[in-house]
Amino acid sequence: MKQLIVLLGPTGVGKTELSLNLAEHYRSPVISADSRQFFKGLEIGTAAPTTKQLSQVQHFLVGMLGITDYYSASEFERDALNIIAEQHKIHDVLVATGGSMMYIDALCNGIDDVPTIDEGLRKELYDLYEKEGLEPIRDQLKTIDPDFYNIVDLKNYKRVIHALEVCLMTGKPYSSFRTNTKKQRPFDIVKIGLTRERGQLYERINQRVDEMMEQGLLEEAEQYYPQRHLNSLNTVGYKELFKYLDGEWTLDFAIEKIKQNSRIYSRKQMTWFKRDEDIHWINLSETTDSEALQKIIAIAGS
Incomplete structure (x- = not known):
């Protein structure tokens, strides 16, 4: 049976680097299940894979949409399953990663067939x-x-x-x-959840926000400020900087709110994921990335 390893966890936990190592081990591409990274042009604010990382390992469903495009979880399910079917012709094991709860759920369990909206x-x-x-x-x-x-x-x-x-x-x-009926997949799914001690995770989140600001997040937000009403921009990082650009907040306050809202989102992610008893959890505060990689390979049994 073909296999899909789904690497999930809260924002800032370290999914990207480990997914690259895992993909290199299996000579697999990475399928993104991060709804924020679907949109092209938001690379800094969504912590999208860098040009170097994209050249290191083939990625699917990263930067394939314009910011005005509509994209639903059901469309993601369809596209991801088509990619998986094609790639399983070449690879026995594939790697998917992301922190978007609904999209992970759509990939693993399916989503109800809802009519296309006019x-x-x-x-x-x-x-x-x-x-x-x-x-x-x-x-x-x-x-x-x-x-x-x-x-x-x-x-x-x-x-x-x-x-x-x-x-x-x-x-x-x-x-x-809404039938909530789990759909069968023609491949085995192994869910790996990454976590860290809360203090360390929050420190990583804060540090990542500072790095985003250094990389030009404010300039990225300024570029899209005229389109700030778009759904694709209604997300942590941009919303707070739009408040600064509106003159409502100081820049320092906006940055602190990005950190705070990112931490709040990480808690929501963990609350959602912990309801799933099929997830194998690895605490990255207690293990190195190399050790975590070996654990995943052992769990997957391949």
Whole structure:
């Protein structure tokens, strides 16, 4: 049976370097499951693989979208499975890595078949969101699909808007499409979770933000400031610097908020991943990358 090793974990834990070492061991490409790295031009803010790393190991699903492009977890599932099918003709073992919870879930377990949304409807709802905020959209969702309204994160505008899109597009509640049935894959999946002691992880996150600023994150944010309303830019790093560019925050305060929000996101990632009993955890605070690599190879049994 062909195999897919999925390397996951919180932001800043060290997935990129270990994924490169793992890919080199198996002579495999790396398939990205990081939703922030799909977009071209956001290399610094998304900590995308460097030019050197991209030349070191072939990567798929990195920098393949423009910042105005829409891309869903279901589209990712389709594209990733097509790549895996082609690459498994050449390689027995493939490596995927990322920290985007929904996209890892879509890759490993599948995602419910939700209808394609009309672009006109999507634009209409996002225009409403820009003008009046999320409240009127939440109100509509509550009326049409109270079941999903009661379980969705009501602050996550992308999920709320998407649910309402499906309701309006199909005339059926979004919850009726959510079967949560795990799909079978024609390959074995080995999930490896990377973690670190919290203090060390937070120190790495803080240091990485400082390095991003040195590499030109502010200039990258300035470049996209006129397009700051785009969904692709609604992410940690850019949102805070847009506040600085709006004149609401000082630069020092914005940088501290990037660090704080990155730490908060890392906790959310760990909360999500720890619900999955199939993940084999490796604490990088207690082992070297070389030792971790050998552990992964042993767990994978290949």
